[in-house]
Amino acid sequence: MKNIIKYIDNFDGTSCNFSYISPDILGGSFSENFGIVGKGKIVLLKYEINLLKPFKEIYFEKGIKCFKFNRINNNIIHAGDVEGKLITINCNYNNIKDDIFVNKIFQGEITSLNIGKISKNLLLSTSTDNSAKLIDLNNNKLLLNIQNYSKKGFTYNSIDYKTPNLISLSTNDGIVLLFDIRNHSKPIKCLTFNNPILSIDFNHYNASFAIGQSNGIIEIYDLRNDKNIPVSTLTGHQLAIKELKFSPFKENILCSCGYDMNINLWDIQYSIPIKSYNHHTEFVTGIDFSNFNQNILSSISFDKSLDIFNI
Numbered sequence: 001m002k003n004i005i006k007y008i009d010n011f012d013g014t015s016c017n018f019s020y021i022s023p024d025i026l027g028g029s030f031s032e033n034f035g036i037v038g039k040g041k042i043v044l045l046k047y048e049i050n051l052l053k054p055f056k057e058i059y060f061e062k063g064i065k066c067f068k069f070n071r072i073n074n075n076i077i078h079a080g081d082v083e084g085k086l087i088t089i090n091c092n093y094n095n096i097k098d099d100i101f102v103n104k105i106f107q108g109e110i111t112s113l114n115i116g117k118i119s120k121n122l123l124l125s126t127s128t129d130n131s132a133k134l135i136d137l138n139n140n141k142l143l144l145n146i147q148n149y150s151k152k153g154f155t156y157n158s159i160d161y162k163t164p165n166l167i168s169l170s171t172n173d174g175i176v177l178l179f180d181i182r183n184h185s186k187p188i189k190c191l192t193f194n195n196p197i198l199s200i201d202f203n204h205y206n207a208s209f210a211i212g213q214s215n216g217i218i219e220i221y222d223l224r225n226d227k228n229i230p231v232s233t234l235t236g237h238q239l240a241i242k243e244l245k246f247s248p249f250k251e252n253i254l255c256s257c258g259y260d261m262n263i264n265l266w267d268i269q270y271s272i273p274i275k276s277y278n279h280h281t282e283f284v285t286g287i288d289f290s291n292f293n294q295n296i297l298s299s300i301s302f303d304k305s306l307d308i309f310n311i
Contacts, residue, residue: 004279004309007045007052011038013300015066015286021074023292024048028306031063035082035109040064042079044091047308058089058098066113070137071120080110084127086135103140105133112156119164126154132169134181144184149177155197156243161204166223168209170197176211178223191221191228199244205251208268212241218256220268236264236273243286249294255311257284263299265311279307 011030019025024046032038040063044056062081070076079087084106090099108129115137116122122143126132132154134144152172160166169177174193191211199212207223208231216237219230239259247253254266261280264273282303290296300306 003050004307005047005050005052007043007054007306009043009304009306011041012282012302012304013285013306014064016288016298016300016306017068018288018290018292018298019069019074020071020291021069023290025074026288026290026298026306026308027067027069027077028286028300029064029067029079030304031065031082033063034302035063035065038063040081042067042077042089043306044093045306052306052308056091056093058091058100060087065109065111068113068115068123071115071117078113078115078123080113080125082109084108084110084129086110086125105135105142106131108153111154114157114159116159116164117161122159122164124157124159124167126157126169128153128172130154132157134167144179144181146177146179146184149187150175152196156199158200158202158209160202161248162202166202168200168202170200170211172196174213176200189223189228196240199241199256201244201246201254203246203251204248210244210246210254210268212244212256212258214240216241216258216260218244218254218266220254232268232271234266234268234271234273236266236276237262242284245287245289247289247294248291249289255287255289255297257287257299259283261301263287263297265297275311277309279309280305 016028027044040060042058067079077089088101106127121138123135130150132146150171156170176191177187178189196214218234220232237258257263263277265275280301286300
């Protein structure tokens with residue numbers, strides 16, 4: 001795969017995710033009119049050499065802002081819409097009617113979803129209604145409800161890839177919170193910034209985590225450092241960082257995308273991007289690494305395209 005392979009939709013792209021089980025399947029969530037008004041949908045695609053072929057489209061009454069494949073069952077998809085509804089789809093890949101379960105768990109837009117890598121039954125979600133919820137997918141039980149830490153809404157979340165009990169949350173107030181879910185009465189770490197934080201991610205291999213700010217700056221922190229001083233600062237974006245993802249294959253590789261319509265690939269030991277991609281013509285709203293091929297990345301944008309390409 002030498003060139004960028006595009007899928008073009010008629011809705012605006014909001015998030016993308018590679019399957020954790022099937023190496024040739026990925027999907028994207030889409031919202032009509034940026035999710036402000038209109039419908040939403042999830043598109044599932046199969047990628048082959050020089051081809052992204054959609055094989056399933058699932059429509060919803062409201063815009064979909066985020067979605068994830070289930071880590072255990074490839075037929076199950078989780079999505080969050082602009083009205084605070086958590087949607088679980090038992091998807092039939094043969095285009096027979098799907099089983100769709102809807103649970104309104106927030107009063108505002110669901111801004112992000114993540115599923116645990118170790119504890120694959122844990123789903124963490126955040127919302128603009130200033131709350132975050134951790135759910136046990138095995139019995140649909142609410143395990144944790146975090147409130148009153150933000151006045152402007154939660155923007156993103158991450159579950160540590162190495163320890164199942166550590167989660168992080170970011171807010172439009174410029175706050176990053178880390179909790180141990182076994183004792184969640186107060187955060188174990190709290191960082192404050194002068195800008196909204198739109199994305200966070202844990203490293204798959206060490207104790208570092210990355211924070212993406214609305215001013216385009218990325219900071220890397222070490223969980224073992226009590227002084228809350230970044231170990232490195234990355235400057236390469238001109239506008240807000242929308243999403244950050246550490247590579248699941250290499251501990252020093254980080255990818256970022258933003259409202260400057262660019263995607264940057266970083267070796268976090270250096271302060272400049274080692275590669276940059278500018279194939280989108282609108283805000284880049286999501287990125288994801290393939291779970292099977294360390295050289296393949298996906299991206300999605302308000303320009304209505306979902307792309308895969310070599311890095």
